[in-house]
Amino acid sequence: MKKFIIYWLSIVSAFAFVWCSTQEPVSTTTPKGTATITQTSSPSIRLASSNYISYSEKALTDAQNEWKDVIVFFHSKTCGSCKKADTDINTNISDIPSNVVILKADWDDNQALANKFDVQSYHTYTYFRKDWTQENISWLFTLQEIIQNIS
Secondary structure: OHHHHHHHHHHHHHHHHHHHHOOOOEEEEOOOOOOEEEEOOOOOOOOOOOOEEEOOHHHHHHHHHOOOEEEEEEEOOOOHHHHHHHHHHHHOHHHOOOOEEEEEEEOOOOHHHHHHOOOOOOOEEEEEOOOOOEEEEEOOOOHHHHHHHHO
């Protein structure tokens, strides 16, 4: 009898779960009728921006093939100002223009890449224009400063 009750509860629970998860969103109004509340099946999730990603040769090539302006941000794990800049970029990520891609490159792990782009220290932004010319800019702390310097 005990096994039967557990089996029956399992089936009822499974049925209830499937039934509830397939129902349409429920709208209700407040008693005064001034606001509508909609219940959705899943919470809103903010997706990571494809305009601020880790450096890779493929990401650089893809951005250049799409004729986007590319900025390689050389940072270090031990650099406080680099962390400040990274935090500001992540906080204001929606302000990155659609024609700009910022690629993060760790200075400590990418010395060959830093030498290739003639970057002398971390907290440097290597900016590649659409015409393939390059400019190194150091010590910008906010996304707004970065965007202003590439305009």
